[in-house]
Amino acid sequence: MNGAQALLHTLVNADVQVCFSNPGTSEMHLVAALDTVPRMRGVLCLFEGVATGAADGYGRMASAPAAVLLHLGPGLANGLANLHNARRAGTPILNIVGDHATYHQRYDAPLESDIHALAGSVSGWIRRSARSRDVPADAAEAVAAALTPPGQVATLILPADVCWSEGAQPATPVRSRPASPVHDSVVESAAAVLKSGEPCALLLGGGATRRHGLEAAGRIAAATGAKLLCETFPARLERGAGLPAVERLAYLGEMAAAQMTGLRHLILAGAKRPVSFFAYPNQPSDLVPEGCQVHVLAGDGDDAAGALAHLADLVAGGVAPPVQQPSRPEPPSGPLTAEKAAAVIGALLPEDAIVSDESNTSGLWLAGATAGAPPHDWLTLTGGAIGQGMPLATGAAIACPSRPVVCLEADGSAMYTLSALWTQAREGLDVTTVIFNNGSYAVLNMELARVGADPNSAGEAARSMFDLSRPDLDFVSLAQGMGVPAGRARTAEELAAQFGKALSEPGPHLIEAVVPSVF
CATH class of the missing domain: 3.40.50.1220 (TPP-binding domain)
Structure with missing residues (x-):
C-alpha cells in the first residue's frame, strides 16, 4: 500500500479515529485514503483555525489525540493560534502537514515555506518522513509523542511523493510514557x-x-x-x-x-x-x-x-472534602444584561454539560451563577488567542456525542472562527452557542486605561478600533446561512425560552444575546 494508506491504518490502530481537515493538493492521497480506512472519521473544516481548535477540544475531552490535516506552511500558519492554545492546555494533537514532493521543493514554488520553523513554535515533537516506508513508524511515534504527559502537539510533515509512493505497511502502535510519580x-x-x-x-x-x-x-x-x-x-x-x-x-x-x-x-x-x-x-x-x-x-x-x-x-487522613451544594439562580426578567444572561445559563445548564467558555468580559458572572449547577466540565481559553470557543465546542461534541455542549462566545472572538458553525451543522453536533453581542471589543476599553493611556482623551480614531458597529453584526443571519437554527434575545425571558428550546432539540443552535457592554 502507499504511504497515505499505511499512515491511516497505523493511526486507527493507535486509537486515533478522527481527522479534522482543511486539505490541499499536496494532501490528496491522504484524502483518498479515507475511503480505504472507514474507521477514520474525516471532519471537514472551512478554516484551518477551526480544524486545530476542534482537535484541541477533542483532545481535552477524549484525553487522546485527534489528527489535523493541513496544507503546507500557509495552512499550518492559519491554524497556529489555536495550536498555541492547545500547547498551553497540554492537549495531545497529531498535526499532519502536507508538503511539496521532495523533488519539487528545490524549485521554490509559490507555496514553498519553512514548515519546520512554523511548526516549532507550537510543537513538542516534529519529524519529516523521508520515504514511504518510514511514514507508519513515524506516525506511531508521533502519536506516542502527542500523549507524552501532560500532552503536546506532535507535527508530522509528509511530502506528497512520500504519501503516494508504494511499499509502506502499517506500524505497531508505540506505547506512550505515563505521567511520572512524584517522589x-x-x-x-x-x-x-x-x-x-x-x-x-x-x-x-x-x-x-x-x-x-x-x-x-x-x-x-x-x-x-x-x-x-x-x-x-x-x-x-x-x-x-x-x-x-x-x-x-x-x-x-x-x-x-x-x-x-x-x-x-x-x-x-x-x-x-x-x-x-x-x-x-x-x-x-x-x-x-x-x-x-x-x-x-x-x-x-x-x-x-x-x-x-x-x-x-x-x-488529611479521614477528612472528607467539602463539596458544592446544589443551587440554581432564580430566573431573571426584564432587559437582558450579561449578569442576567449568566443567571439564565446557571438556571438551565443541563447535567453532564461541556461548556466552552470564550465569553470574555460578558462572562464575569458565569462562575458564580453556575457553581451549584449539576456536574459539568468547563473548558477555557488557555493561551489567550481568541477564536477558540466555537472550534473547541465542535471538537468536544465529536469526542463526547452523548453529552450536551454549550458554547459561550463573545461577539468579537466569534468572528475569528465563525465557520465552525458550518461544521457543526454538517456533522449534526449537539452544540448550543450563545453569542454575547455587545457591539465592541469591550476588554480593550479597559486595557486602554490599564496600560496608561487616557481613555477620556481617546479620539474617534482610537475609539473606532474597539467598535463592532457600522455595520452591526447579524449573528442570526450568519448562523442561518450556515445551516444552524438561530434566534435573537433582548430580554432574559427570551434568552431562557430559546436556551431551553435549543437544549431540548438535537443538533446545533445559536442564540444572539444582545447585552450592553460591561466596560
Whole structure:
C-alpha cells in the first residue's frame, strides 16, 4: 500500500479515529485514503483555525489525540493560534502537514515555506518522513509523542511523493510514557509546609483540576486551612454540585495578587508560577506576594492528581472534602444584561454539560451563577488567542456525542472562527452557542486605561478600533446561512425560552444575546 494508506491504518490502530481537515493538493492521497480506512472519521473544516481548535477540544475531552490535516506552511500558519492554545492546555494533537514532493521543493514554488520553523513554535515533537516506508513508524511515534504527559502537539510533515509512493505497511502502535510519580520526599516536604501553621495555598492546574485531584485538594484544604486556587484558564475544570469548589485565580493582576495576600507558602500542583498576563506601567509581572515561598509539588509531566492524593493521605487522613451544594439562580426578567444572561445559563445548564467558555468580559458572572449547577466540565481559553470557543465546542461534541455542549462566545472572538458553525451543522453536533453581542471589543476599553493611556482623551480614531458597529453584526443571519437554527434575545425571558428550546432539540443552535457592554 502507499504511504497515505499505511499512515491511516497505523493511526486507527493507535486509537486515533478522527481527522479534522482543511486539505490541499499536496494532501490528496491522504484524502483518498479515507475511503480505504472507514474507521477514520474525516471532519471537514472551512478554516484551518477551526480544524486545530476542534482537535484541541477533542483532545481535552477524549484525553487522546485527534489528527489535523493541513496544507503546507500557509495552512499550518492559519491554524497556529489555536495550536498555541492547545500547547498551553497540554492537549495531545497529531498535526499532519502536507508538503511539496521532495523533488519539487528545490524549485521554490509559490507555496514553498519553512514548515519546520512554523511548526516549532507550537510543537513538542516534529519529524519529516523521508520515504514511504518510514511514514507508519513515524506516525506511531508521533502519536506516542502527542500523549507524552501532560500532552503536546506532535507535527508530522509528509511530502506528497512520500504519501503516494508504494511499499509502506502499517506500524505497531508505540506505547506512550505515563505521567511520572512524584517522589515521596517532595510530597513529604509539602506536607511539612502545610503543617507549619503558616498561611498556605494550593494552586492547581493540568490534571489536578479533574475530580480525583480536586477531591484530594479539597481534603487538604479542609484539614489544614490552606486556600484552594486554580489557574485562571484551566484546560478542563470539573465543577458543579457534588464536587469541591475551587477559586480561579483572577485575570487582572492586582485582583490575583489580592487573592494571595498574606501567603507565606504557595504549593504548585500541575500549575505554573502565577504571572500577570501583560506588563503594565508600575505593576509587577510576578504575582507571588513578597515573602511567599513557592513549592513545586508536581510540574509538567508529573502525576499532579496522584501527588495530591498522597499529600492528602499525609495531612488529611479521614477528612472528607467539602463539596458544592446544589443551587440554581432564580430566573431573571426584564432587559437582558450579561449578569442576567449568566443567571439564565446557571438556571438551565443541563447535567453532564461541556461548556466552552470564550465569553470574555460578558462572562464575569458565569462562575458564580453556575457553581451549584449539576456536574459539568468547563473548558477555557488557555493561551489567550481568541477564536477558540466555537472550534473547541465542535471538537468536544465529536469526542463526547452523548453529552450536551454549550458554547459561550463573545461577539468579537466569534468572528475569528465563525465557520465552525458550518461544521457543526454538517456533522449534526449537539452544540448550543450563545453569542454575547455587545457591539465592541469591550476588554480593550479597559486595557486602554490599564496600560496608561487616557481613555477620556481617546479620539474617534482610537475609539473606532474597539467598535463592532457600522455595520452591526447579524449573528442570526450568519448562523442561518450556515445551516444552524438561530434566534435573537433582548430580554432574559427570551434568552431562557430559546436556551431551553435549543437544549431540548438535537443538533446545533445559536442564540444572539444582545447585552450592553460591561466596560
